[in-house]
Amino acid sequence: MGRLTDFVWRSDFFPRKLSFTREGKIVFVVSVGLGIAAVNTGNNLLYMVFGLSLALIVISGVLSESNLRGLRCSALPEIRPVAGRPATAALTVTSRRPRFPAFSIEAWPMVEGAQSDPARFLDVRPGQSLEGACRLTFARRGVYPLRGMVLSTSFPFSFFIKSLILPATGRILVHPRVHPLRAEDLPPASEGEEEHRPVAGRGSEFFGVREFRDGDNPRHLLHRRSAGRVEPVVREFEQAGSRAVWIALVNATTPGEGGAERVERAIEKSASLAVHLLDAGRTVGLATVSGAVSPGSGSAQGGRILDFLATLPSLEMNPPGIDEPIQAALATDSRAFVAWVRP
Amino acid sequence: MRFDLLHRLATIGTILMGLLALFLSGEFGVAVVVPVLAVSVAGPFLWRPLDRPWMGPASGGLALVVGIGALLWALSTTDYLYAAIVYALFLSALKILFLRRAADFMQMYVLSFLHLMAAAVVNPGMSFGVAMLPYVILLTLALMLTNLRRGIEAQATAPGGAGGPAAEAVRLGAALSRRDLVRPGFVSATVAITVGVFLVSLVFFFLFPRLGLGFFAQQSRRGMAVSGFSEEVKLGDFGNIAEDPEVVIRVKRKTGLGLNDRAVVLRMRGQSLDQYDGTTWRKTTVRRHQLEPDIDGRLRVDGRRDHLNVPGVEIQEIYLEPMLGATRVLFGMPQVAAYERPSNALEALRPEQWRFHGDEAGDVTLTGPPSVAIVYTAYSDPRPVDAVAMRAASTDYTAQVRETYLALPPQQAAIQDLAANLAKETSNPYDTARKIEWYLRDNYTYSLSSSHGDADPLADFLLVHREGHCEYFASAMVVLLRLAGVPARIVNGFYGGVANEFGDYVALRRADAHSWVEAYFPGEGWATFDPTPASALDLRSGRSWLQGVTDAIDAARLTWYRWVVEYNLEKQISFLAQVFQVRRGGEGFSDNLGRQDFHEIRDRLKELPWAGMGLGFLGFLAGGAGLAIALRRWRRRVVQMSLLAPGDPVLVAYLRLRRALARAGLRRERSETQLEFAARVGAACPDAADAVTRVTLAYVERAFGACADGPPANLGATVDDAVRALAQHRVPS
Amino acid sequence: MNSVQFKPEDAAHLARAVFTEVGRVFLGKPQVVSHAVIALLARGHVLLEDVPGAGKTVLARALARAIGGEFRRVQFTSDMLPSDITGVNVWSPRTEAFGFHPGPIFGNVVLADEINRASPRTQSALLEAMSERQVTTDRQTRALPEPFLVVATQNPHEHHGTYPLPESQMDRFLVRLTIGYPDREAERRIVAMQGFADKVETLVNAVATPEQVVAAQAATSAVVVPDAVMDYAMDLVGQTRGTEALEMGISTRGAVSLIAACRGAAALAGRTYCLPDDVKEMFLPTCAHRVVLRGRGTAGAAAREEARALLTDLLARTPVPGD
Structure with missing residues (x-):
């Protein structure tokens, strides 16, 4: 017995949810009224109309059930939405039924705290796989667990909306909002040439000479100077603007009115800054009270920073010394520019 | 065909059928019928020019004003039903001008459904059935097309689409004019669903218990005026109805002559009149006495004739159409020895409803609710008069x-x-x-x-x-x-008749009304x-x-009246008995159930004084309440489950564990946390403790921690361990 | 680099170590110790209600020692002034300036003994410092050291010449604990150990630094409270407000404290999220002193037991979320 129920549970029995549409409620109320009228008058023709309304409701219930049978929805693809902006995800609905098409199908991922606009399919024929797009909008950054995939239908009469909740797991990492930056938001160091100090790198201008390390280009070996030394010597070139920029984000504030919001805005500002600087080809690191991301450049670094910011706790406490972890992280790179972002 | 056009045509068809059912009652004048029909046909195509922002409030205001007018009218004429129906017609005629979105269509169908309800009240004729059949088909089609339209609308107006409302409208218009939306699959689904709706409706109609009697009269229809059967008949009155083919009496003969000969001529005696003043016949023998049924439930008319001992007794089952007037003359072939009315469960509840009276002249009348067809049986002595005895009769009056x-x-x-x-x-x-x-x-x-x-x-x-x-x-x-x-x-009655080959009965029409003579021999x-x-x-x-066509229509009409309009608890029981082959009903109009059955039902019902109204109503309410509770439960269940994705492997494992625990008699208290429960289980069944704790920990971590990584490895095996350990374990309860 | 310090797991390690160390001298009452550690993690304060000699001092001293912090003790008396606690500015002839002499409140763990003996004015000075975590003298504000934990004691059986804490002030303590008598075996060991009572510092190792405790507190505040658990806690809190037997239910501050304590309990258990179990565990210690019984008040041992019974009953009647 237990095995049988387990089998049924695993194979095709998924929880269902039934809700009335507005029209469905009206039809239900009218039916109840009709029933009362028929019972109290004994008018057989009222019984007949009552029978019709009940039949519509019953058929509606049976068909909405069978209309979802044998349908499957693909897993939610990897998406990295930004808070407040709709993200589109492609979903594939497949009919495993041997016959009978399914009509009026909607599919969307069940994510708490997200607004979803489902992918819609007018009909799915037997054996057919159709791709549609659903849109998810998240108000806030963070991790959102995926609770399942929902298939729903209002077929055949739009009296009920029946939903089937297919199991699915995963999580959606929502990045903080990224705003266009105003000039005063940018750290002066990223523009001011006067603060420019030469930094060794892979640029073109000669910078100096140092010992060869793994990963250096052998073409830059200085053979003459290397002669007579244990370690070979290579030329070093200056890399334009290659000094790292550290974004020092204090994700903590004194408890009180709007404290969390202030931290949120600071996080958004840090994200915007990071994206802006990385787009400009800079090397960017991030130090916060709750950890740091070591400097890097390119879009992969952008992903790392945004991922980190997505789950960064917003602390409502401000004891002295809370920024010590930031100082510690900054201390590892004394030559870097530091852009402080405070709530 | 373009989808939009098809949908609007189906909508018009649905509305027209509802209106037809209503208008065929003949209760509505041309002033109502013609404009409503005209608007209903043209209205669905007029929405585009009428789609103005001020139209909504304007039509709402108009509906309100007309509503107040209708209310005042109803108060002044006190014909509330008529006023309500006319107002519903007005509302639908207004709404049909604004069919824009799927929701408008749905509202239109609700209004159309109200028409059908109104028709059910005012039109008991067969025309209701004739209109309702296509109504069911068209409504099903229209509802399904509306569902399709809803999907198209949602797709075309989904947020994130380019352009503003104008672009949206253009997209929607283009989507709705497509011709390929209605695929063969959709058509066959519609057909199948229509058939399903129709069959389920029939099942509900026949099976929904007809227990409630309620506050109002039962189904009635307009009685026909048949002159000649009142207590005063002016000479020459019969001439006026002579050509009227409307059927008044249908007779089924249970014994006696067969019906092979189509041109069967029946004489159905009605009422005698004794006083003649030169122009008018009157009945003076009006002193009546109530007839009491004998032990078999039969009402003896002629004390000298024992109907059971008459050789070749003529038993006729008679279906008498409603006639004007509460007191109705009963008809039967001369000489009637006894009448019998099929005992009826409804009647058992209201025994005072039907009363039989005999008068000094031996005529029998039945007093009961007007406008209801009655079915009864007459037992007649078919023997020709004994001429020898008559000649020898005395003249000592x-x-x-x-x-x-x-x-x-x-x-x-x-x-x-x-x-x-x-x-x-x-x-x-x-x-x-x-x-x-x-x-x-x-x-x-x-x-x-x-x-x-x-x-x-x-x-x-x-x-x-x-x-x-x-x-x-x-x-x-x-x-x-x-x-x-x-x-x-002088005696008035019917003479003649047409054998109906479809219904196996003889129909006597109003044109068959006849007068003849009876003479007295002491x-x-x-x-x-x-x-x-x-x-x-x-x-x-x-x-x-x-005649063939007329016969078929008359037989259909009889079926409609007997099985739809006059369907009642008695017929329902008999119908069920037939379905389940417990007992076959007779071939007559009365669907003979055994008399004992009815006595039993009657006795049972008599024990419950307000049984009729109470049972039906309470049952209905209880059903509704049960449904609501079940729905709510279901919803609550879904909400509770939503702590975790349904079908989540960890949840599945935990539920499996919980079922195993329940089998072992261990259930989590409502106020117990999962971990406390696991600890209690561990104490009760140490063998399972480890496995239960591990599965529970995995579950709470999954349910409460936002972590969405995969389930721990070997969770299924752990559950298996727990299930095995628990299988050995039985908690003494 | 790339290290996320202050992980909840680390907080759990730290808290466990502190718990074990304190438990070495404060015998037989692991629950009291764990609640005190939870209060520390949740940046709350502890009110101990018990007869003298139950080991309140040992608890406070051991706690201070285990976190490597400074222990201070204030013995409250009726003639105490607020400045006796907070400290005073004293004229120093040598520097020819006022110098601040910090009061006993400037410590990491402060034992406020027999708080109900002090006048309400002095009490409120302490309570203000507790919640503000700073002291203001002569318009100069000085931050108190972090971490900062006040362990206040109150003898519920003593009434003469005392000023029992009013309800609104009780609210400032995250938890109220009673120690009670230890079991026979534990008491034996306590008695045997008595010679070392003054040398708690020598028996207990410092297993953490104050800085690490601050970090652990930060990690604790980031513990996730799932909606279902939050709803459960709110159900419980809400029900205290509608109960006939209670004149005053749990305040919003009480609800905040309950959730903070749950975070602490979760952190001590090494979890990054709260469970209904945390709510159940912390409900009595955090809430029993916040409700006012109809006609009884909060004071007195009898009232205390009645409030506990009432809230225990509430726990037994409230359904736990999940599955």
């Missing part, structure tokens, strides 16, 4: 008989002479009666068109025109008999004489080539 059946207004000498001449040649009253009968048959002509003077129409018929219809013949014979000293009276009773020329009557019930 009682004073009462003399006073009632020999009284006459003064007659012209010529008529007195005629009576004397006819009586002179015979030796006994019986022969005199036969002589007069044949004299009238042979020497006078049957005519429906002849007119007679108002002063003394009978003298006019006998002496001047020598032609007329049955009333004149019968009246003349009674007058002649009375002049000759033979007590006689010791022998009343004998029937019919002075109207028989050939003329036979001609009247001739068959035309259309």
